[in-house]
Amino acid sequence: MFSGxxxxxxPMSSDFIWIITDALSALDPYREHLRIETDDISTLIVGPxxxxxxxxRDLYSVAGKGGVHxxxxxxxxxxxxxxxxxxxxxxxxxxxxxxxxxxxMETALAALKDAPHKGVDASAQFSLYxxxxxxxxxxxxGCIDFVKQSGAFDRAKNFCTRLKGDAGxxxxxxxxxxxxxxxxxxxxxxxxxxxxxxxxxxx
Amino acid sequence: MFSGxxxxxxPMSSDFIWIITDALSALDPYREHLRIETDDISTLIVGPxxxxxxxxRDLYSVAGKGGVHxxxxxxxxxxxxxxxxxxxxxxxxxxxxxxxxxxxMETALAALKDAPHKGVDASAQFSLYxxxxxxxxxxxxGCIDFVKQSGAFDRAKNFCTRLKGDAGxxxxxxxxxxxxxxxxxxxxxxxxxxxxxxxxxxx
Numbered sequence: 351m352f353s354g355x356x357x358x359x360x361p362m363s364s365d366f367i368w369i370i371t372d373a374l375s376a377l378d379p380y381r382e383h384l385r386i387e388t389d390d391i392s393t394l395i396v397g398p399x400x401x402x403x404x405x406x407r408d409l410y411s412v413a414g415k416g417g418v419h420x421x422x423x424x425x426x427x428x429x430x431x432x433x434x435x436x437x438x439x440x441x442x443x444x445x446x447x448x449x450x451x452x453x454x455m456e457t458a459l460a461a462l463k464d465a466p467h468k469g470v471d472a473s474a475q476f477s478l479y480x481x482x483x484x485x486x487x488x489x490x491x492g493c494i495d496f497v498k499q500s501g502a503f504d505r506a507k508n509f510c511t512r513l514k515g516d517a518g519x520x521x522x523x524x525x526x527x528x529x530x531x532x533x534x535x536x537x538x539x540x541x542x543x544x545x546x547x548x549x550x551x552x553x
Numbered sequence: 554m555f556s557g558x559x560x561x562x563x564p565m566s567s568d569f570i571w572i573i574t575d576a577l578s579a580l581d582p583y584r585e586h587l588r589i590e591t592d593d594i595s596t597l598i599v600g601p602x603x604x605x606x607x608x609x610r611d612l613y614s615v616a617g618k619g620g621v622h623x624x625x626x627x628x629x630x631x632x633x634x635x636x637x638x639x640x641x642x643x644x645x646x647x648x649x650x651x652x653x654x655x656x657x658m659e660t661a662l663a664a665l666k667d668a669p670h671k672g673v674d675a676s677a678q679f680s681l682y683x684x685x686x687x688x689x690x691x692x693x694x695g696c697i698d699f700v701k702q703s704g705a706f707d708r709a710k711n712f713c714t715r716l717k718g719d720a721g722x723x724x725x726x727x728x729x730x731x732x733x734x735x736x737x738x739x740x741x742x743x744x745x746x747x748x749x750x751x752x753x754x755x756x
Contacts, residue, residue, distance in 0.1 A: 356678070356712050358746065360563035360624055367752065390751040391678050394711050421563055423626050425680055425744050427712045431690050475559070475594050477628055479682045479742060486684050487634050508597050509559050509630045509742075539682060539712075541628050541744040543561065548593040549570065 351535060353428035353439045354385075354396035357406055362419040369420070373413040380405040385438055392425075398441040399428065399529050407468065407521035414470040414517065414546030426528060426540040431482070444534045451492045451531075458496050458526035465522035472520040473504070473551065474513040474544040480532035481539070493531040497523060510541075520544070554738060556631035556642045557588075557599035560609055565622040572623070576616040583608040588641055595628075601644040602631065602732050610671065610724035617673040617720065617749030629731060629743040634685070647737045654695045654734075661699050661729035668725035675723040676707070676754065677716040677747040683735035684742070696734040700726060713744070723747070 361369040377386070377395075384397040384405060395402055410422040427433075428444075449457070478493050480486040497503050497511055500523040504512035513520050524542065532538035564572040580589070580598075587600040587608060598605055613625040630636075631647075652660070681696050683689040700706050700714055703726040707715035716723050727745065735741035 354711065356710065358624070360565060362563060362565065362567075362569035364565075364567045366565035366622070389710075390753045391676060391715070391746055391748050396711065419569070421561070421626075423624075423746065425712050425746075427680075430712065432693070433711060473594060477630075477742065477744075479684060481682060481684060481689050483685075490635070507559065507592075508557065508599065508636060509628050509633065512594070539680065539744070541680075541742070543594055543626065543628075545594050550593040 351429050351439060351441060351444050352433040352436055353399055353402065353441065354394060355402050355406065355424045355426040356392040356394055357409070357422065357424040358392045359409065359413055360421040360423065361413060369413060369416060369418060373409055376408040376412040377405050383438065385436070396436055397438050399525060402426065403521050403525035407517055410472065410544055410546065411468040411470045411517045414472070417547055419547045419549060422544045424542040426542060428528065429535055429537045431537060443529070448534055451488070454530040455492060455496045458530040459499055461526055462500055462519065462522050466518040468517040470517045470546065472515065472517040472544050472546065473548065474520050474524070474542065475507060475510040476513070476524060476527070477510045477541045478527055478531060479539045481537040483533065483536060489531045493527050496530070497527060554632050554642060554644060554647050555636040555639055556602050556605065556644065557597060558605050558609065558627045558629040559595040559597055560612070560625065560627040561595045562612065562616055563624045563626065564616065572616060572619060572621060576612055579611040579615040580608050586641065588639070599639055600641050602728060605629065606724050606728035610720055613675065613747055613749065614671040614673045614720045617675070620750055622750045622752060625747045627745040629745060631731065632738055632740045634740060646732070651737055654691070657733040658695060658699045661733040662702055664729055665703055665722065665725050669721040671720040673720045673749065675718065675720040675747050675749065676751065677723050677727070677745065678710060678713040679716070679727060679730070680713045680744045681730055681734060682742045684740040686736065686739060692734045696730050699733070700730060
């Protein structure tokens with residue numbers, strides 16, 4: 351299964367080049383498990399979901415710790431029929447039979463207990479898309495139920511759902527939303543925005 | 554059909570608040586045709602697709618003209634089964650019978666001739682998602698064919714397609730991609746990033 355993300359980091363600062371360059375060191379522990387390609391719009395990271403989400407979390411956390419208003423934006427995808435397979439994406443959790451939706455929700459909630467504490471707040475919104483299925487809304491509603499029990503749920507908005515909390519919990523919740531909903535070999539994507547240090551945060 | 558977008562503008566400048574505030578005047582001609590709600594992550598604009606895309610284009614163009622590296626990010630959606638209908642979204646073009654894919658492509662290409670020239674370059678990448686259909690990849694490939702003939706095609710990337718050109722043509726191409734592909738009453742979304750004045754543009 352091909353999986354990965356196109357990610358961009360937007361520091362709202364005239365020092366944006368240096369803030370981005372510094373934050374990229376957060377990817378170092380993950381580089382051998384990812385294929386990484388950068389152009390002027392985004393950086394592609396290809397690899398298994400647990401590495402992709404950990405890399406995004408640490409990139410966001412390093413950038414957010416500096417206190418500048420920064421946004422991480424990402425287009426995350428697995429199982430796209432148009433993408434070639436890639437050995438670096440090896441994710442055995444996606445093999446085997448499909449569990450019922452309720453069971454997947456329980457497993458996803460249990461996995462959140464292992465989320466690390468990063469010490470950086472994250473305000474996020476995301477849309478989960480389950481493609482190539484006539485039952486995609488069942489999976490979406492299942493995911494929303496999961497998110498409401500995650501501890502990171504903030505509120506629903508048109509077209510997306512807001513999360514807030516420590517970056518560790520927020521990215522763990524996003525990883526479970528991405529991996530546990532939609533069929534194992536299906537095409538699932540997330541459109542993600544995570545914001546740090548916004549001057550216009552409402553209570 | 555409910556349609557609209559969650560949009561965010563990211564000026565890579567310490568003056569980001571003033572750049573955003575100034576650029577918002579670009580929405581004034583559209584305000585009576587849109588429902589607009591802002592929070593600290595994004596601004597919701599709800600209305601018919603032709604107004605939503607014109608508003609995004611003009612917001613981007615005003616921000617981009619200032620010369621600062623700015624990014625417009627948007628989650629655009631129509632026909633989401635979870636959203637209530639809204640009279641402000643009235644779009645008669647989505648009524649009536651479904652035309653064959655080839656015919657929709659021709660109509661979409663013809664519509665690009667009316668794109669205004671905005672005098673601002675746009676480097677964009679987008680992913681089109683056609684939901685709730687087992688034939689979603691046919692529509693995606695149809696859309697890619699259309700984009701390749703649009704005059705705004707730059708190149709394919711993993712998970713998305715790059716466009717470049719004048720903002721008028723780029724946003725007209727995005728509007729046609731959004732409206733002409735996927736069924737008329739179906740759930741279609743776009744995950745969009747448009748970048749102006751990046752210091753790292755490659756040739």
